[in-house]
Amino acid sequence: MSSDRTDPTVPASTTPPSTVPPSTLACTPTLPGFTCGLDATLRVISGKWKPLILYFLAQGGPTRYGELRRSVRDVSDKMLIQQLKELEADGMVKRTDYKEVPPRVDYSLTPLGVSLAGALVPLCTWGTENMAEVARVFAQREAWNGRAR
Amino acid sequence: MSSDRTDPTVPASTTPPSTVPPSTLACTPTLPGFTCGLDATLRVISGKWKPLILYFLAQGGPTRYGELRRSVRDVSDKMLIQQLKELEADGMVKRTDYKEVPPRVDYSLTPLGVSLAGALVPLCTWGTENMAEVARVFAQREAWNGRAR
DNA sequence: ACAAGTATGCACCTTTTGGTAAGTACCTGA
DNA sequence: TCAGGTACTTACCAAAAGGTGCATACTTGT
Numbered sequence: 232m233s234s235d236r237t238d239p240t241v242p243a244s245t246t247p248p249s250t251v252p253p254s255t256l257a258c259t260p261t262l263p264g265f266t267c268g269l270d271a272t273l274r275v276i277s278g279k280w281k282p283l284i285l286y287f288l289a290q291g292g293p294t295r296y297g298e299l300r301r302s303v304r305d306v307s308d309k310m311l312i313q314q315l316k317e318l319e320a321d322g323m324v325k326r327t328d329y330k331e332v333p334p335r336v337d338y339s340l341t342p343l344g345v346s347l348a349g350a351l352v353p354l355c356t357w358g359t360e361n362m363a364e365v366a367r368v369f370a371q372r373e374a375w376n377g378r379a380r
Numbered sequence: 381m382s383s384d385r386t387d388p389t390v391p392a393s394t395t396p397p398s399t400v401p402p403s404t405l406a407c408t409p410t411l412p413g414f415t416c417g418l419d420a421t422l423r424v425i426s427g428k429w430k431p432l433i434l435y436f437l438a439q440g441g442p443t444r445y446g447e448l449r450r451s452v453r454d455v456s457d458k459m460l461i462q463q464l465k466e467l468e469a470d471g472m473v474k475r476t477d478y479k480e481v482p483p484r485v486d487y488s489l490t491p492l493g494v495s496l497a498g499a500l501v502p503l504c505t506w507g508t509e510n511m512a513e514v515a516r517v518f519a520q521r522e523a524w525n526g527r528a529r
Numbered sequence: 530a531c532a533a534g535t536a537t538g539c540a541c542c543t544t545t546t547g548g549t550a551a552g553t554a555c556c557t558g559a
Numbered sequence: 560t561c562a563g564g565t566a567c568t569t570a571c572c573a574a575a576a577g578g579t580g581c582a583t584a585c586t587t588g589t
Contacts, residue, residue: 264515266453268507269431269500271514277426279547282418296566304415307548312567321517333556334566343513350506351418357499358417364492365420366413368470428577445536456578461537482586483536 275321275347280306280314282351285340288324289348293339323347424470424496429455429463431500434489437473438497442488472496 265271276282280303287302288294294302300311315338318324323344329335340348358365414420425431429452436451437443443451449460464487467473472493478484489497507514 264518265507265511266432267435267504268509268511269435269504271507271511272503273431273507274518275514282422283415286416286418297564300566307550308567309549309569310547313547320521322513328566331565333564334554336566343510346510347506350502353499353502354421355416355418357496358414358419358421360417361492361495362414362417362420364471365424369413369423372469446534449536456580457537458539458579459577462577477536480535481584482534483584485536 272347272350275323276351278314278317280310281318284311284314284318285323285344285348285351286355288338288340289345293327293337295335295337299338318344421496421499424472425500427463427466429459430467433460433463433467434472434493434497434500435504437487437489438494442476442486444484444486448487467493 265274276285283303284299287299291298291302296311296315299315300306300308303311315324315326319326319338322341325339325341325344327337327339329337414423425434432452432455433448436448440447440451445460445464448464449455449457452460464473464475468475468487471490474488474490474493476486476488478486
């Protein structure tokens, strides 16, 4: 029992009304292998293009492969397919193959995918609101990499 | 028949009832280098331990290095330090060095960090609610990796 | 004196991730 | 017939991310 110096209840010195209520973040670690809900979510959306894919599908509804490819700029076939397959395997995306002779396939969100996309919204908002900060910080970091290399 | 490559606004044939309202996800791509707000956010929280770190700091308030290390289980010194440094550089975390002689340092969230942790809450919730699904799916994926080599 | 704890730094190595470029099978239009 | 478009697949590589373990400088407890 190490006596912690500063510990409980966090002295609300400068606490703005916007401190995250601990109860909100505290997820019950129900299943083995997951630290918390956040952890579980991150496993699903981790992958360079996944959030963007969810984003486009949430906006555009069912989307053909080629169309998606043109939307998510700079993605290669390999990556797009791979991430789509994983999202599909994870039950976030539904693939529809029309079995037509010049291949025709489209992708859409499952209900689960829709709910996930919904959970992404605040991140989206946060990013939009703080983009200036983030950009500034990353510019510095890159300048640093450039010369300190 | 018709080779419809022209796809203006997606024929509302199968319009899913519960699509995320596009307006909610549609972020204005203000700054160069970012596709959207979501993109910006992900750059900040990407890193195996960052969300967890934010999570613990949001819950526990200022936390000493060693304490954090024991909380975020399985993290190595190198990784924890590295991610903390990045979060600090990104302005999400504040490092306080007490300059004491057996080193004493603690970490806490900046206001920006607090708001970011807040944006993480829905992901946390989503993960908690759908953890069973996620676990099931990942179990399958791993079984697959195991035998399909 | 010596182990242990404190908060890091650094070198080295493996794993994971992502990228490039090519190929497939089929069709359409010039 | 040949380029171009569809939706992928595969092999090979480079870069990034992450892990292990040792080193530091200083103190306290035994």
